[in-house]
Amino acid sequence: MGKPELNLPNEKGEKRIEQTLGKRRSLLSIIVAKFLQNKLAVFGLIMLTIIVGTALLAPWIAPHDPDFQNLRNRLAAPSGEFLLGTDHLGRDILSRLLYGGRVSLFVGFVAMVGAVTIGTTVGAVAGYFGGLVDAFLMRLVDIIISFPNIFLLITLVAVLEPSLDKLIMVFAFLSWTGTARLVRGEFLTLKKREFVLAARTIGMSNTKIIFGQILPSAMGPVIVAATLAVGGFILAESALSFLGLGVQPPTSTWGNMLTYSQSVTIFRTAWWYPTFPGVMILLTVLSFNFVGDGLRDALDPRVIEK
Amino acid sequence: MSTATLNDSKTNNDAKSDILLEVNGLKKYFPVKSGILQKTVGHVKAVDDVSFFIKKGETFGLVGESGCGKSTAGRSIIRLYEPTDGQILFDGEDISYLKEKQLKPYRKDIQMVFQDPFSSLNPRKTVGTILEEPFRVHNLYTKAERKERVEHLLDRVGLMPQLRDRYPHEFSGGQRQRIGIARALTLNPKLIIGDEPVSALDVSIQSQVLNIMNDLQEEFGLTYLFIAHDLSVVKHISDRIGVMYLGRMMEVTDKRTLYKNPMHPYTQALLSAIPKSHPSEVKRERIILKGDVPSPSNPPKGCVFHTRCPQAMDHCKEIVPTLKELEPGHFVACHLYE
Numbered sequence: 001m002g003k004p005e006l007n008l009p010n011e012k013g014e015k016r017i018e019q020t021l022g023k024r025r026s027l028l029s030i031i032v033a034k035f036l037q038n039k040l041a042v043f044g045l046i047m048l049t050i051i052v053g054t055a056l057l058a059p060w061i062a063p064h065d066p067d068f069q070n071l072r073n074r075l076a077a078p079s080g081e082f083l084l085g086t087d088h089l090g091r092d093i094l095s096r097l098l099y100g101g102r103v104s105l106f107v108g109f110v111a112m113v114g115a116v117t118i119g120t121t122v123g124a125v126a127g128y129f130g131g132l133v134d135a136f137l138m139r140l141v142d143i144i145i146s147f148p149n150i151f152l153l154i155t156l157v158a159v160l161e162p163s164l165d166k167l168i169m170v171f172a173f174l175s176w177t178g179t180a181r182l183v184r185g186e187f188l189t190l191k192k193r194e195f196v197l198a199a200r201t202i203g204m205s206n207t208k209i210i211f212g213q214i215l216p217s218a219m220g221p222v223i224v225a226a227t228l229a230v231g232g233f234i235l236a237e238s239a240l241s242f243l244g245l246g247v248q249p250p251t252s253t254w255g256n257m258l259t260y261s262q263s264v265t266i267f268r269t270a271w272w273y274p275t276f277p278g279v280m281i282l283l284t285v286l287s288f289n290f291v292g293d294g295l296r297d298a299l300d301p302r303v304i305e306k
Numbered sequence: 307m308s309t310a311t312l313n314d315s316k317t318n319n320d321a322k323s324d325i326l327l328e329v330n331g332l333k334k335y336f337p338v339k340s341g342i343l344q345k346t347v348g349h350v351k352a353v354d355d356v357s358f359f360i361k362k363g364e365t366f367g368l369v370g371e372s373g374c375g376k377s378t379a380g381r382s383i384i385r386l387y388e389p390t391d392g393q394i395l396f397d398g399e400d401i402s403y404l405k406e407k408q409l410k411p412y413r414k415d416i417q418m419v420f421q422d423p424f425s426s427l428n429p430r431k432t433v434g435t436i437l438e439e440p441f442r443v444h445n446l447y448t449k450a451e452r453k454e455r456v457e458h459l460l461d462r463v464g465l466m467p468q469l470r471d472r473y474p475h476e477f478s479g480g481q482r483q484r485i486g487i488a489r490a491l492t493l494n495p496k497l498i499i500g501d502e503p504v505s506a507l508d509v510s511i512q513s514q515v516l517n518i519m520n521d522l523q524e525e526f527g528l529t530y531l532f533i534a535h536d537l538s539v540v541k542h543i544s545d546r547i548g549v550m551y552l553g554r555m556m557e558v559t560d561k562r563t564l565y566k567n568p569m570h571p572y573t574q575a576l577l578s579a580i581p582k583s584h585p586s587e588v589k590r591e592r593i594i595l596k597g598d599v600p601s602p603s604n605p606p607k608g609c610v611f612h613t614r615c616p617q618a619m620d621h622c623k624e625i626v627p628t629l630k631e632l633e634p635g636h637f638v639a640c641h642l643y644e
């Protein structure tokens with residue numbers, strides 16, 4: 001065993017090291033490239049950009065006041081003035097869709113942030129500390145999962161009087177369990193990795209290890225779950241609003257715009273009224289699912305780390 | 307007791323201040339739980355009554371088959387595990403049962419180099435961040451000083467300082483292991499525990515890393531606890547060697563004595579398994595051990611090695627042999643020498 005090469009003068013060492021390192025690719029560029037390969041995901045991302053963009057810009061691009069009623073113009077078919085027709089009170093459906101999108105997306109995003117925050121924290125603490133803490137938190141998760149969600153939602157919303165913030169809180173409270181289990185699983189494997197042990201041997205605090213060392217590596221699945229969750233919340237809000245228990249009129253959401261499609265006359269005579277909100281829900285949830293699937297493949301650690 | 311003999315020996319041979327680490331009767335049992343109520347149904351005796359000491363500036367090699375508890379011993383010493391019983395004296399201070407907060411000053415003094423260079427560096431952080439973390443945890447130095455130190459460390463382990471902005475996945479196994487060594491050095495430790503630091507590397511890279519470790523030991527006056535299963539690696543780097551089997555220490559002595567005059571039948575069998583490195587070497591007779599290593603959750607009674615020992619006697623099955631000093635500095639736990 002001769003003296004190792006690395007004790008040679010620096011110039012030679014540099015060459016050798018440069019050779020072995022090869023082309024430089026950052027983690028992000030690998031992920032982006034992988035994501036862009038998935039055509040459905042890219043389609044979803046473009047759709048979402050348009051949907052979110054138009055919802056945000058609603059006050060400027062909506063052709064009419066969404067709440068302005070014109071009973072003479074009830075259930076008017078799509079025309080030059082009302083591109084997507086009018087509803088049973090003569091309101092412009094396009095404008096209501098744009099404004100309704102803001103509410104639906106807002107509910108989806110905020111509920112997702114709430115659910116992911118609770119779920120990540122609970123899952124991280126349970127997975128990292130293990131033992132009794134883990135057992136207690138996971139039984140709590142089991143209990144919450146066992147609630148019959150839709151009935152509980154209906155009851156809670158009925159008791160609490162429906163409002164946007166209560167709706168979001170109920171959604172977040174009932175939906176953090178999936179993320180918690182996911183994050184716990186990630187932590188169970190990651191906490192045994194040697195870089196975590198190394199952090200412990202330098203005396204790093206548990207809080208810093210959990211949030212600074214392990215969590216960044218566990219975020220991949222969480223981001224995927226969060227993306228899919230937004231779509232799920234939009235659906236849930238639509239369902240509740242459809243039943244009249246969600247966001248109350250005159251505020252429009254995609255869900256409560258569908259409420260009136262329950263009436264057979266409207267369904268028969270004004271196809272545009274239920275169709276467009278339905279299509280918006282479908283497109284949005286579908287796009288979120290496509291993007292979620294794309295992210296799942298792109299963030300797969302087996303792809304990134306090698 | 308083995309403890310007593312150990313203590314006697316070192317007061318005879320060396321001044322007490324020469325000892326950096328002393329392990330007395332260390333035990334680490336992992337509970338085996340089952341059922342909904344997580345009742346403890348048994349224990350895996352990973353480390354069972356292990357004693358040894360390491361002098362300042364020396365390299366102590368800890369060898370044994372996989373699963374013999376050598377890594378568990380190392381992790382207990384650095385207090386990644388809570389010892390079940392026994393005593394860990396570092397520089398004369400008992401650190402075996404300190405709480406994490408009281409332990410923090412000692413965290414600077416004992417560091418570890420890990421086995422798997424692919425999992426020992428956080429994949430989401432740059433090398434610079436990884437190497438600065440110890441400073442941040444202990445609030446040492448200013449930003450500029452940290453940067454300078456990190457670059458110096460990288461240079462010391464043979465990597466260009468410019469590489470501080472790169473991520474671990476951009477390095478090869480050997481380079482990552484050198485980064486791991488640099489991290490262990492950041493806090494100027496007294497003792498570095500190498501937990502199979504070269505086992506995952508190619509043979510050519512192994513010698514590089516071993517040589518770096520040797521150079522650094524001279525430069526910084528480091529003491530090493532070197533855990534390995536590869537006898538030729540241990541022979542290359544160690545001053546004294548401890549041989550473990552199934553959670554127990556079988557033999558402890560200096561390198562030359564161990565390779566020339568192994569006394570424990572297990573050590574003899576291990577050494578006979580080293581392939582010849584040169585054709586002119588005298589062919590050793592291979593001692594083939596029969597059977598498998600018993601489960602550490604249900605170790606044999608008496609001497610744990612008696613199930614496979616070619617020279618086992620009747621009372622080996624009943625009485626646990628203690629580690630005794632047979633010659634100055636040569637400790638053996640075997641009934642053959644009583």
